[in-house]
Amino acid sequence: MQANVDIKAITAEVKEESQFVKRLSSEVGKVIVGQQDMLMKMIMGMLCDGHILIEGVPGLAKTLTIKSFADAIDASFKRIQFTPDLLPADIVGTEIYNQKSGDFTTKKGPVFANIVLADEINRSPAKVQSALLEAMQEHQVTIGDSTYKLPEPFMVLATENPIEQEGTYQLPEAQVDRFLMKIFVTYPSKDEEKLIVERMSKSEQPSCKTVVSVKDMVSARETVERIYIEEKIIDYIMDVVFATRTPAKYGLDSAHISYGASPRASIALTKLAKAHAFVRGRGFVTPEDVRVVGYDVLRHRIVPSYEAEAENITADAIIAKIFDTIEVP
Numbered sequence: 199m200q201a202n203v204d205i206k207a208i209t210a211e212v213k214e215e216s217q218f219v220k221r222l223s224s225e226v227g228k229v230i231v232g233q234q235d236m237l238m239k240m241i242m243g244m245l246c247d248g249h250i251l252i253e254g255v256p257g258l259a260k261t262l263t264i265k266s267f268a269d270a271i272d273a274s275f276k277r278i279q280f281t282p283d284l285l286p287a288d289i290v291g292t293e294i295y296n297q298k299s300g301d302f303t304t305k306k307g308p309v310f311a312n313i314v315l316a317d318e319i320n321r322s323p324a325k326v327q328s329a330l331l332e333a334m335q336e337h338q339v340t341i342g343d344s345t346y347k348l349p350e351p352f353m354v355l356a357t358e359n360p361i362e363q364e365g366t367y368q369l370p371e372a373q374v375d376r377f378l379m380k381i382f383v384t385y386p387s388k389d390e391e392k393l394i395v396e397r398m399s400k401s402e403q404p405s406c407k408t409v410v411s412v413k414d415m416v417s418a419r420e421t422v423e424r425i426y427i428e429e430k431i432i433d434y435i436m437d438v439v440f441a442t443r444t445p446a447k448y449g450l451d452s453a454h455i456s457y458g459a460s461p462r463a464s465i466a467l468t469k470l471a472k473a474h475a476f477v478r479g480r481g482f483v484t485p486e487d488v489r490v491v492g493y494d495v496l497r498h499r500i501v502p503s504y505e506a507e508a509e510n511i512t513a514d515a516i517i518a519k520i521f522d523t524i525e526v527p
Contacts, residue, residue: 205426209481215421218410219477225409229266232390239381242473245422248378249354258383264315264355269406273312280322286329290339309333316356323367334376378466380498425472427483430527435467441520442500454506459499466495485526
């Protein structure tokens with residue numbers, strides 16, 4: 199796929215370009231205790247020009263982590279609290295009539311930011327959630343008769359609360375598939391929580407300084423694209439994705455999957471495997487990179503069957519079985 203590639207030269211370039219990852223992690227660590235996995239995935243998501251769906255119970259510093267990440271890269275940040283009475287115009291903006299001039303002026307919505315936090319996105323009906331679709335896919339929005347480009351980079355981080363399902367709306371499959379990853383945020387360890395209490399019980403709260411420019415993040419994307427990936431690893435990705443669609447061909451139980459992953463999963467696995475190699479300072483992709491990002495890419499794209507749900511078999515359990523079954527190159 200990539201002939202005559204100088205892997206040593208790419209690796210040297212990656213090691214130099216990826217230095218900001220440590221600085222960024224260290225700076226956000228001054229505010230956030232733990233959540234390094236979430237931070238790394240946000241960095242990888244931005245390097246791949248993708249959006250992330252985040253699931254976790256309240257109080258796990260999801261919003262603070264995202265805000266600290268935006269501060270550390272000097273990116274504009276907006277938070278939208280999704281509620282049942284939210285309107286599409288509340289997100290993208292609207293045209294307002296000016297009585298003095300007799301003209302309509304455009305008031306841009308909070309979606310015009312580098313990083314947009316869509317808090318509890320499943321609290322609003324489909325027409326509101328769909329207002330994000332054009333923005334997420336095309337990086338532009340239409341207000342009235344005019345189309346406006348969104349700032350670059352543009353990234354949507356949407357949160358879901360797994361506890362309260364009353365008064366929530368299921369996300370449309372077309373929208374869920376547009377998220378590069380779906381990540382789970384878990385409770386901190388006892389030592390981490392002790393440090394959180396010590397740090398956050400003080401009147402003066404810690405904050406992040408800018409350590410990386412948005413321009414550097416966009417520039418790093420070009421380096422990520424040049425990371426070498428062998429054809430046999432591309433074939434491995436194909437096998438993993440196709441095993442979700444035709445599991446019987448790979449010796450898996452077809453009764454546990456109603457719908458498999460779309461071609462977006464193949465693209466996401468390839469991009470994120472390169473991004474994972476980048477944050478690890480490597481200029482080439484290994485099968486382990488694919489496995490590490492595989493759960494986040496596939497868990498929201500596989501629809502377990504009623505039989506699987508009856509047996510308490512989750513999407514993650516199905517993915518684990520796939521990775522255990524598919525031969526590693």
